[in-house]
Amino acid sequence: xxxxxxxxxxxxxxxxxxxxxxxxxxxxxxxxxxxxxxxxxxxxxxxxxxxxxxxxxxxxxxxxxxxxxxxxxxxxxxxxxxxxxxxxxxxxxxxxxxxxxxxxxxxxxxxxxxxxxxxxxxxxxxxxxxxxxxxxxx
Amino acid sequence: xxxxxxxxxxxxxxxxxxxxxxxxxxxxxxxxxxxxxxxxxxxxxxxxxxxxxxxxxxxxxxxxxxxxxxxxxxxxxxxxxxxxxxxxxxxxxxxxxxxxxxxxxxxxxxxxxxxxxxxxxxxxxxxxxxxxxxxxxxxxxxxxxxxxxxxxxxxxxxxxxxxxxxxxxxxxxxxxxxxxxxxxxxxxxxxxxxxxxxxxxxxxxxxxxxxxxxxxxxxxxxxxxxxxxxxxxxxxxxxxxxxxxxxxxxxxxxxxxxxxxxxxxxxxxxxxxxxxxxxxxxxxxxxxxxxxxxxxxxxxxxxxxxxxxxxxxxxxxxxxxxxxxxxxxxxxxxxxxxxxxxxxxxxxxxxxxxxxxxxxxxxxxxxxxxxxxxxxxxxxxxxxxxxxxxxxxxxxxxxxxxxxxxxxxxxxxx
Numbered sequence: 308x309x310x311x312x313x314x315x316x317x318x319x320x321x322x323x324x325x326x327x328x329x330x331x332x333x334x335x336x337x338x339x340x341x342x343x344x345x346x347x348x349x350x351x352x353x354x355x356x357x358x359x360x361x362x363x364x365x366x367x368x369x370x371x372x373x374x375x376x377x378x379x380x381x382x383x384x385x386x387x388x389x390x391x392x393x394x395x396x397x398x399x400x401x402x403x404x405x406x407x408x409x410x411x412x413x414x415x416x417x418x419x420x421x422x423x424x425x426x427x428x429x430x431x432x433x434x435x436x437x438x439x440x441x442x443x444x445x
Numbered sequence: 446x447x448x449x450x451x452x453x454x455x456x457x458x459x460x461x462x463x464x465x466x467x468x469x470x471x472x473x474x475x476x477x478x479x480x481x482x483x484x485x486x487x488x489x490x491x492x493x494x495x496x497x498x499x500x501x502x503x504x505x506x507x508x509x510x511x512x513x514x515x516x517x518x519x520x521x522x523x524x525x526x527x528x529x530x531x532x533x534x535x536x537x538x539x540x541x542x543x544x545x546x547x548x549x550x551x552x553x554x555x556x557x558x559x560x561x562x563x564x565x566x567x568x569x570x571x572x573x574x575x576x577x578x579x580x581x582x583x584x585x586x587x588x589x590x591x592x593x594x595x596x597x598x599x600x601x602x603x604x605x606x607x608x609x610x611x612x613x614x615x616x617x618x619x620x621x622x623x624x625x626x627x628x629x630x631x632x633x634x635x636x637x638x639x640x641x642x643x644x645x646x647x648x649x650x651x652x653x654x655x656x657x658x659x660x661x662x663x664x665x666x667x668x669x670x671x672x673x674x675x676x677x678x679x680x681x682x683x684x685x686x687x688x689x690x691x692x693x694x695x696x697x698x699x700x701x702x703x704x705x706x707x708x709x710x711x712x713x714x715x716x717x718x719x720x721x722x723x724x725x726x727x728x729x730x731x732x733x734x735x736x737x738x739x740x741x742x743x744x745x746x747x748x749x750x751x752x753x754x755x756x757x758x759x760x761x762x763x764x765x766x767x768x769x770x771x772x773x774x775x776x777x778x779x780x781x782x783x784x785x786x787x788x789x790x791x792x793x794x795x796x797x798x799x800x801x802x803x804x805x806x807x808x809x810x811x812x813x814x815x816x817x818x819x820x821x822x823x824x825x826x827x828x829x830x831x832x833x834x835x836x837x838x839x840x841x842x843x844x845x846x847x848x849x850x851x852x853x854x855x856x857x858x859x
């Protein structure tokens with residue numbers, strides 16, 4: 308077992324733990340998802356067909372779509388949502404959406420590209436108030 | 446974050462629960478982006494279509510709307526982005542009573558808060574264009590990028606909750622594009638071709654957006670030799686924001702903050718990347734479908750201006766759509782009223798097309814409409830719509846308005 312601590316900017320939302328699903332692609336709740344089925348639906352997305360439910364998602368950045376600010380709240384209300392979302396750099400909309408939904412979200416990692424630092428399948432603990440993500444890897 | 450006396454009173458709940466929630470929301474967001482304080486804003490514009498709100502979002506609005514009048518009313522002029530329903534036509538689009546009912550609940554809540562139901566993403570063309578230097582809390586990425594870039598106003602992308610918080614308090618956290626140092630160019634592009642059609646301007650925006658790829662990048666464009674008008678800037682900006690989450694661009698000699706290249710960057714430190722005619726051709730080549738049956742042609746995202754409505758009427762005069770193809774033209778209530786008065790709606794609809802108002806195609810349960818109407822192949826001149834609609838199960842084709850109309854008449858993509 309290996310444990311790695313990653314420092315990031317202070318985020319929003321509660322402390323959560325879960326399994327990472329990582330891509331170097333970008334993210335928009337409006338463009339990329341089938342929110343009813345809980346999967347990535349845009350064919351060009353690198354995670355097309357995969358479920359995001361209860362995962363800790365890791366992306367490069369967020370794209371367009373002001374509506375996403377409502378969507379995290381709506382997704383969470385139905386229990387078909389990720390546990391947390393991490394970015395290299397997020398745009399304001401997703402951060403605003405996480406603030407409304409009380410979903411954990413962090414970005415700006417000091418050690419470099421978070422989509423390379425974290426691997427799919429890693430177990431993570433996200434502590435937004437501390438700006439800290441802990442990776443446990445077997 | 447520094448708060449003044451009134452803001453502290455709001456945070457303490459002295460001005461009611463909605464304003465307490467609003468200040469708390471802004472503190473969370475402000476901390477995330479290192480905002481030192483809140484900046485007063487003069488207008489708010491909210492994107493809150495029911496497809497994105499969902500039942501949970503509508504209940505959130507209804508909770509605020511149920512408060513006493515002095516607690517629930519917004520403090521600055523506040524207007525709305527397109528809705529998910531045109532109540533005159535939703536049955537023809539096979540949208541459901543459930544959708545219409547949720548929409549009506551949201552509208553009732555907004556009206557109780559004193560929000561004007563303008564239902565438009567072209568408020569900068571039709572309602573109250575902002576002035577250079579005006580701080581705003583605008584939703585809809587296309588609205589924000591236009592107002593920042595073309596008009597020199599100051600707004601971040603404000604999602605619905607943050608717009609509402611701004612409306613309730615008259616403030617927004619001071620970060621991002623409210624700060625002058627974040628408005629300097631970070632990417633420099635030399636455009637090596639002359640965009641002809643609105644779809645070319647959209648494609649140029651899409652190419653730049655994809656290359657810039659971040660909210661924190663500010664492109665500056667050189668080499669634009671043909672003078673863009675408002676519709677050209679509208680399509681370019683909407684596509685740039687859609688492809689790259691970009692909230693601001695400069696065009697040297699055209700946009701107000703970029704009278705010269707030196708005004709927005711140090712040219713010695715920023716190398717120019719060329720965008721050539723071949724890049725434009727490659728961009729359009731990604732959207733195929735030539736010779737295939739077209740199910741629906743959509744002009745939307747952004748809503749059509751009065752001049753686009755006139756162009757469409759001229760293209761459709763004395764022509765009939767193919768019986769297996771639908772054509773939807775989506776505009777704002779203000780433009781629709783004028784277009785009706787001027788006979789444009791009648792001319793467009795004589796072809797079998799449908800003019801929709803106050804909505805936006807992709808915010809209107811596009812997936813459910815596709816299933817209910819058997820729509821798969823969608824053609825548009827909107828680069829923004831072409832970018833988005835694949836996620837809703839459509840196969841998008843992209844061309845200029847003239848080819849889109851010709852395809853709707855032929856029933857296949859020409």
